Amino acid sequence: MKSIRNTPASRWSVLLAAACGMATSAHAVNDLPGGPAVNQLNLPPAASLIAQDLQWLHWFMLIICLVIFVAVFAVMFYSIWKHRKSVGHKSASFHESTTVEIIWTLVPFLIVIAMAIPATKSVVEMKDTTAADLTIKVTGMQWKWGYDYLAGEGAGIGFVSTIDAGHRELSNQGGPKAGQSVDDYLLKVDYPLVVPVHKKIRLITTANDVIHAFYIQSFGINQAAIPGFVRDAWFKSEKVGDFYGQCSQLCGKEHSFMPIHIKVLSEDDYTKWVAAEAKKAAAKADDPAKVWAMDDILARGEKVYAQNCVACHQTSGKGGGAIKAIDGAAVVLDADKTKEIMVLLNGQNNGAMPAWKTLSDTDIAAVVTYTKNHWSNQTGQLVQPADVLAMRK
Amino acid sequence: MSAVLGHHEHAHDDHSHAPTGWRRWVFATNHKDIGTLYLLFAFSNLMIGGVLALCVRLELFQPGLQFFNPELFNQFTTMHGLIMVFGAIMPAFVGFANWMVPLQIGAADMAFARMNNFSFWLMIPAAVLLVGSFWMPGGAIAAGWTIYAPLSLQQGPSMDAGIFALHVLGASSIMGSINIIVTILNMRAPGMTLMKMPMFAWTWLITAYLLIAVMPVLAGVITMTLTDRHFGTSFFNPAGGGDPVMFQHIFWFFGHPEVYIMILPAFGIISHVVPAFARKRLFGYASMVYATSSIAILSFIVWAHHMFTSGMPVTGQLFFMYATMLIAVPTAVKIFNWIATMWEGSMTFETPMLFAVGFIFVFTMGGFTGLILAMAPIDIQLHDTYYVVAHFHYVLVAGSLYAMFAGFYYWSPKWTGFMYDETRGKIHFWWSLIAFNVTFFPMHFLGLAGMPRRYADYPMQFADFNALASVGGFAFGLAQVYFFFFIVLPMMMGKGEKAPQRPWDGAEGLEWEVPSPAPFHTFETPPKLNASATRIVG
Numbered sequence: 001m002k003s004i005r006n007t008p009a010s011r012w013s014v015l016l017a018a019a020c021g022m023a024t025s026a027h028a029v030n031d032l033p034g035g036p037a038v039n040q041l042n043l044p045p046a047a048s049l050i051a052q053d054l055q056w057l058h059w060f061m062l063i064i065c066l067v068i069f070v071a072v073f074a075v076m077f078y079s080i081w082k083h084r085k086s087v088g089h090k091s092a093s094f095h096e097s098t099t100v101e102i103i104w105t106l107v108p109f110l111i112v113i114a115m116a117i118p119a120t121k122s123v124v125e126m127k128d129t130t131a132a133d134l135t136i137k138v139t140g141m142q143w144k145w146g147y148d149y150l151a152g153e154g155a156g157i158g159f160v161s162t163i164d165a166g167h168r169e170l171s172n173q174g175g176p177k178a179g180q181s182v183d184d185y186l187l188k189v190d191y192p193l194v195v196p197v198h199k200k201i202r203l204i205t206t207a208n209d210v211i212h213a214f215y216i217q218s219f220g221i222n223q224a225a226i227p228g229f230v231r232d233a234w235f236k237s238e239k240v241g242d243f244y245g246q247c248s249q250l251c252g253k254e255h256s257f258m259p260i261h262i263k264v265l266s267e268d269d270y271t272k273w274v275a276a277e278a279k280k281a282a283a284k285a286d287d288p289a290k291v292w293a294m295d296d297i298l299a300r301g302e303k304v305y306a307q308n309c310v311a312c313h314q315t316s317g318k319g320g321g322a323i324k325a326i327d328g329a330a331v332v333l334d335a336d337k338t339k340e341i342m343v344l345l346n347g348q349n350n351g352a353m354p355a356w357k358t359l360s361d362t363d364i365a366a367v368v369t370y371t372k373n374h375w376s377n378q379t380g381q382l383v384q385p386a387d388v389l390a391m392r393k
Numbered sequence: 394m395s396a397v398l399g400h401h402e403h404a405h406d407d408h409s410h411a412p413t414g415w416r417r418w419v420f421a422t423n424h425k426d427i428g429t430l431y432l433l434f435a436f437s438n439l440m441i442g443g444v445l446a447l448c449v450r451l452e453l454f455q456p457g458l459q460f461f462n463p464e465l466f467n468q469f470t471t472m473h474g475l476i477m478v479f480g481a482i483m484p485a486f487v488g489f490a491n492w493m494v495p496l497q498i499g500a501a502d503m504a505f506a507r508m509n510n511f512s513f514w515l516m517i518p519a520a521v522l523l524v525g526s527f528w529m530p531g532g533a534i535a536a537g538w539t540i541y542a543p544l545s546l547q548q549g550p551s552m553d554a555g556i557f558a559l560h561v562l563g564a565s566s567i568m569g570s571i572n573i574i575v576t577i578l579n580m581r582a583p584g585m586t587l588m589k590m591p592m593f594a595w596t597w598l599i600t601a602y603l604l605i606a607v608m609p610v611l612a613g614v615i616t617m618t619l620t621d622r623h624f625g626t627s628f629f630n631p632a633g634g635g636d637p638v639m640f641q642h643i644f645w646f647f648g649h650p651e652v653y654i655m656i657l658p659a660f661g662i663i664s665h666v667v668p669a670f671a672r673k674r675l676f677g678y679a680s681m682v683y684a685t686s687s688i689a690i691l692s693f694i695v696w697a698h699h700m701f702t703s704g705m706p707v708t709g710q711l712f713f714m715y716a717t718m719l720i721a722v723p724t725a726v727k728i729f730n731w732i733a734t735m736w737e738g739s740m741t742f743e744t745p746m747l748f749a750v751g752f753i754f755v756f757t758m759g760g761f762t763g764l765i766l767a768m769a770p771i772d773i774q775l776h777d778t779y780y781v782v783a784h785f786h787y788v789l790v791a792g793s794l795y796a797m798f799a800g801f802y803y804w805s806p807k808w809t810g811f812m813y814d815e816t817r818g819k820i821h822f823w824w825s826l827i828a829f830n831v832t833f834f835p836m837h838f839l840g841l842a843g844m845p846r847r848y849a850d851y852p853m854q855f856a857d858f859n860a861l862a863s864v865g866g867f868a869f870g871l872a873q874v875y876f877f878f879f880i881v882l883p884m885m886m887g888k889g890e891k892a893p894q895r896p897w898d899g900a901e902g903l904e905w906e907v908p909s910p911a912p913f914h915t916f917e918t919p920p921k922l923n924a925s926a927t928r929i930v931g
Contacts, residue, residue: 029853036854040842043774054774058841061768065761073754076732080750085672085739091899092737095674100733101726105680108725112718115768120711122770127707171850175457185456185853205704210544211637213702213777217843222773224703226638227543228631231704248702248777248845250537252544253464256848321464322531322549351547352531 028181034218035187035244044217047239047264051220053122061115068111126220129234132202134195140205140212140225140247142354143254143311147193150204154274157281163257164188165306169315171257187244190307192261195237196270202234209354210252216245216260224249237264254311286362288385294369297382301370304363308356317375322352327375337383340368341391361385361392421513422506423913424491429808430513431488434520436877438480441524443870445473450832450866453859458850466849467535468527474538475555478655479562480520482793486658487512487569489800490597492808494573496904496911497591499582499920499929504575505568512568519561526551537847539648542629542640545618552622556615563608570601570608577601582903582919582926588682589926591902592675595682596661599689603650603657606693611647614640638703645696653692655789657685659796660727663749665902666799667731670746671738672899677730684723684730691720701769702776710769717767724760728753743897744818748799751826752792759787762837777847780840786833798825798876803900806892809884810910817879824872831865901927 031037037044046052083089134152138145141160148158167188176182195201205214205225215222219235237243245260265273292300309326313319317327326332331339344364347355356364362385372379412420421427448469452460461469491509495502503509526533531549534540545552577598581590590598617628618640627633629640660681668675675681697705697713705713731753740746762784766772775781798821806812835858844855851859883889892909903922906929907915920929 029856032852032854036842036844036852038854039838039857040854041838042841044843051774054770057768058765058771058774061765061771065764069757069761072728072732072757076735076750076753079732079735079738080740080742083671083736083738083740085741089737089739091671091673091739093673094676094737095734096677096679101677101680104729105722105726108722109719112721112764115764116715116718119714119768119770123710123714124707126770126773127710171456171458173457174459175455175850176853182853186850187852210547211541215777215843215845217774220770220774222702222776226631226703228635229638229704245843246845246848250467250541250544250777250847252535252547253462253467255467256463256845256850321462352549 028179029185030181030183032183032187032244034242035184046220047218047237047241047243048220048235049238050122050126050235051218053125054220057118057122060118064111064115126233129202129232131200132234133199135202135204136193136195137204137206138193138214138225140207140209140214140251140258141358142209142252143247143258145193145212145214145258145260146208146358152199153196153271154277157274157277159191161189161191161193161261162307163259164190165310168257168311184244186257187246187259187261189259189261192242192263194263194265194270194273196267197237197240197264198267200234200236202232205231205233208358209351211249212247212251212258213249214245214260215248216243216262218243218245219262221245222248237262240264240266257311286360286385288361288389290362291384291386292362292365292382294373294382297366297369298373300362301366301368302374304359304367305370308359309367317371317377324349324353326371327377329377332371332377333379335379335381337368337372337381337387338391340372341383341388344368345388345391357392361388364388419514421510422502424495424503424506424509425808425911425913427503427509427513428488428491428493431484431491434513434516435481435485435488436881438476438484438520439873440877442473442476442481443873445469445476447866447870449473450863452849453851454863455860456851456853456856461849463849464535465532467537467847468533470847471534471537471540472523472527475523475534476520477789478538478651479559480516480523482655482789482797483562483566484516485797486597486600486655486793487566489593489658489662489797489804490569490573493804493904494576494594494597495580496807496907496915497594497902498577498580498585499903499916499922500576500580501914501916503572504580505572508568509572512565512572515561515565515568519558519565522554522558522561526554529554539641539644540615540618541644542618542621542635542637543631546622546630553619556619559615560612563612566604567608570604573597573601574605582916582922584922584924585926588679591661592664592678592681593658593661596657596664596685599685600654600657603654603689603692607647607650607654610643611651614643614647617643638700641700641703642697645699646693648699649696650689650692652785652788653688655793657689659752659793660685662796662800662803663731663752665900666745666749666803667734667753669803669897669900670743670749671735671740673734673738674901675730676733676736677726680726681730684726687723688720691716691723695720698767698769698772701772714767714769718764721760721764721767728757728760739899743802743815744813744822745799745803745897747819747822748795748802751822752795752799755791755795755826755829756788759784759792762787775840777845778840779836779844779846782846783833783836783840786836790833791829795825798822801881803897804904805881805884806896807904807907807909807911809887810892811884811887812890812892812896813880813884814889817875821872821876821880824875825869828865828868828872832862832869833865835859835861835865903927903929 135150137148144162146160205223207225207227212225221233223233243262247258312323319325344356365383365385365388368383372381529551533551534555536544620626621630627635629635695717698717839858894908895905923930
């Protein structure tokens with residue numbers, strides 16, 4: 001039964017693309033391994049045993065449903081063909097038969113039970129999150145994913161994964177141009193989630209603001225990340241490689257732009273990655289007491305702005321629609337620099353501007369300084385991490 | 394509907410107390426007039442909701458954001474859902490009920506004529522609030538028609554307008570339901586026992602009970618949302634210890650029966666059209682009634698299948714999976730009964746029958762994808778993807794909407810006194826059927842490939858199917874414009890052949906015992922019925 005495999009979609013897609021003669025013929029796009037294939041018709045190739053079971057289960061259901069569908073409608077269309085007035089058919093007068101009615105109530109009932117048995121097995125397997133080798137907390141945020149390695153090799157590593165700023169900008173400009181090949185369009189992130197192969201990974205999902213959902217088909221995972229609550233799911237990758245998914249629960253404006261990228265490494269490579277991360281973390285730790293020079297903090301602020309602010313406030317700093325402009329904003333130009341810091345720490349307008357407490361003091365200081373000294377805002381004010389620290393309660 | 398405009402034909406039995414001009418509509422107490430108002434209101438909303446859907450399809454025609462920013466896009470998907478569910482489908486079925494229930498059961502009018510007027514006119518301010526919210530600060534609701542907390546707590550003032558609109562629509566639905574229940578239970582002509590009652594009246598009786606049971610639940614959950622937003626409560630706000638999952642439980646406790654509210658009356662209409670054109674009595678009348686009731690009862694214990702990814706214990710998932718799969722049984726019984734009704738019949742295929750057969754065929758596809766989605770593990774792979782979008786459009790468009798078209802073509806000769814143009818009806822059917830499938834069939838593939846719903850932009854691999862769906866969507870929308878201007882409008886203006894009292898030789902029921910168009914007042918004295926309660930004797 002496991003021999004049912006995904007038909008390579010490409011053969012069909014050539015036919016389909018030719019038949020519809022549409023968008024992709026203009027865009028040279030290729031299948032993305034671990035992500036969507038061009039005009040993919042079925043679930044993607046499985047990278048975990050669970051996903052493989054689900055694939056089988058889907059075929060199993062599809063075949064049963066198709067057989068019933070064809071059988072039932074063969075009867076209907078036969079009747080439509082033979083029992084027409086135009087061919088002189090006279091209507092019969094029967095209008096009930098208890099036997100027949102009992103049979104066609106019982107038969108679907110038995111079929112449904114037959115369907116439920118393999119499904120039950122999968123439900124139980126999917127819910128068994130015990131005995132994990134590695135536990136990672138996944139935090140959904142508007143609009144990025146936070147990953148914190150809680151237990152297992154690499155515990156202590158934590159980072160935030162955001163969509164590639166170039167892709168987001170490309171989307172605003174109307175998407176990839178004709179002839180431009182971006183196979184991982186909207187799926188590319190700055191820091192992928194890295195995990196080892198053949199290890200049971202338990203994901204604990206939660207969220208900071210609204211509900212998000214962590215959805216990766218290759219592993220058969222789709223788990224809501226709910227603020228104030230923790231939920232869990234698990235997977236064990238059988239393959240090394242890159243796998244892609246997206247947020248599946250409407251979470252606001254940038255819902256389409258918080259992709260998931262999981263990089264599965266061999267055990268050795270994973271160990272190396274953990275060591276490298278540990279070194280980076282040591283080097284990166286910011287001292288909140290450090291006094292920064294203007295040029296250094298501006299460069300840092302530009303990065304922070306690009307990662308966190310540009311999606312709404314735009315590169316121009318003008319915002320748009322409900323999004324307020326930063327360029328020329330009174331709160332930014334104000335000589336009292338605590339005002340802007342307070343907006344960043346606490347948010348504004350009922351969370352339309354979210355609170356950015358999770359950013360480090362240095363990052364907040366940097367981006368405040370940056371906005372106060374960019375575009376037409378030439379205030380010359382320099383905000384230090386210590387100023388931000390003082391504002392935190 | 395030309396009972397509406399062509400009042401000259403039945404002037405002889407219009408008593409002097411019937412108001413004319415605008416008063417006739419604003420002060421309407423006649424079930425036929427109110428039915429017409431409901432249907433026109435629903436069609437206007439269908440057009441507004443349709444335009445929003447086309448805005449969505451326009452943006453999704455190609456990858457990249459070309460026309461709308463993602464925030465506005467979310468407003469379009471949200472308002473499309475809300476307007477279609479609460480503004481188009483539900484009122485349209487109430488319109489059918491107003492017109493047909495009294496005629497089918499031999500009653501003079503609805504039981505509470507003035508409440509009937511009120512429940513219609515309440516819908517206008519509600520619709521204005523909903524549609525008008527686009528011009529409020531921050532735009533319309535963008536949290537999806539399911540308005541999940543805590544995203545709903547982040548919305549602008551339009552969320553409050555939406556909550557108020559839903560309250561008003563809910564009150565209107567409850568009044569309409571009470572009216573229908575009281576009418577059916579008390580005003581049937583002597584001799585029409587419950588088990589001789591036409592299927593459409595039966596399905597509406599059950600639907601009305603569902604509405605009364607769940608609309609207050611919706612009212613409760615949106616009121617809690619409102620107090621969370623403005624009065625410092627934390628029912629659903631996790632920052633104050635609230636539970637966003639509780640919102641989903643309460644919402645879907647309303648939401649699942651709601652989807653049967655939108656399909657049961659459709660089953661009723663199909664159960665009239667198929668026998669009429671097969672010239673054979675409905676097969677298994679009693680089992681149809683029982684199947685409808687079981688679907689209604691089961692609808693209360695399946696709600697959490699909308700929440701398989703929200704996370705619940707194994708036993709919870711299994712329970713809701715089994716209960717949901719059970720619904721396939723009574724639904725299958727209905728399909729079998731319709732096909733058995735056709736079997737050995739003497740069928741003709743005028744437009745109502747085409748839509749009925751189209752309904753059975755395409756709705757069943759939606760039923761099967763529903764069964765596939767009921768399997769919790771498969772749902773995990775497809776939850777909140779285009780597969781789900783395809784599924785519910787197969788049951789709501791090819792289901793509810795097609796049944797309404799079947800009902801319109803079947804009964805409108807009685808309403809207007811004129812026949813529709815058969816060729817145009819057939820064009821409308823085939824055009825709609827093909828365009829519908831071109832729009833929604835590719836969405837199954839998109840969902841299987843993992844494209845999440847409510848996405849303003851998508852990876853390039855999904856481009857072809859999206860382009861195809863957009864082309865189909867515009868064609869489908871255009872078909873409905875054709876329907877209005879080339880089929881509905883001519884009938885309302887009194888063009889076309891005059892309809893005989895019995896335009897369909899196989900049709901049974903009391904509605905065919907009155908002339909076409911149906912006089913302003915019918916069955917003012919209770920009619921004497923034959924043994925099967927389908928004809929007037931003496």
